[in-house]
Amino acid sequence: MNIGEVASRSGLPPKTIRYYEDIGLVRPQRGSNGYRAFRETDLHKLIFLGRARALGFSIEDCRVLLSLYEDESRESAQVKAIAQQHLSAIEEKITQLQAMHATLSHLVNSCHGDDRPDCPILNDLAGQAAGG
């Protein structure tokens, strides 16, 4: 398979696939013309990577997960530990975003949004915490 085909079959852009080769996540062979020659196992890895990335795992997490995926003697506890850590990180981010959302939606609601300069949003950012 050329890169175009693995791209459409994996859903990853060719650029991303080349990048993944650069950083050693996949190692396609090469044809005599210099083109990358992907095998089915390369495609599987790329699909794996696409899914892991879609779940928000970092590239380095993906690297470890991929090595566990290929390691027949892995312990599922290792996989679970990585996933749990990532889950905690997601939870933390959600909490942060919800806090931002709460503050900001409050401010947005308290702003007239008209042609006058008076603005509780700016007041708050300026540190005046215009009580509301």
Next chain:
Amino acid sequence: MNIGEVASRSGLPPKTIRYYEDIGLVRPQRGSNGYRAFRETDLHKLIFLGRARALGFSIEDCRVLLSLYEDESRESAQVKAIAQQHLSAIEEKITQLQAMHATLSHLVNSCHGDDRPDCPILNDLAGQAAGG
């Protein structure tokens, strides 16, 4: 004020303040020794920036918000529009993260996490969607 003082008063690291000067968000004067000389207004701007960044606004948003903050003839509608856009972006991110969380927590719960290689997390990433 030297950079150390504005740093502790604004809560921003000196590195970040220098960076903000680099990209033109603040323009402190200079003393004869070459040190940055911050005025109160510079401090206010930095506090403003710190709060806006804490609410997740991008640097470019901050740049616009800061110019509105300094523009006596602004219309609060402009500020509100930026804030609302950002609020939507936050909501979108939360939704994405919640989707990740749902999928991942399901997978984590279905994984034994013991010394055996069998792992529903890896199965799912590999695209086998081990029904469960």
Next chain:
DNA sequence: CATAAGGCTTCCAGTTACTGGAAACTCAAG
């Protein structure tokens, strides 16, 4: 006055995970 510690300066590089674009080569179709 010498020195040492700490703060300040600039500049360069690295981070994350790609993405865009240029110049050049290969392949398939007509």
Next chain:
DNA sequence: CTTGAGTTTCCAGTAACTGGAAGCCTTATG
């Protein structure tokens, strides 16, 4: 043979800093 599409490499840029090095300035101490 030409044209267009696909592929190659390489370089640069993105966002928002952060770390570190080399060197100047200031302040405290002996």
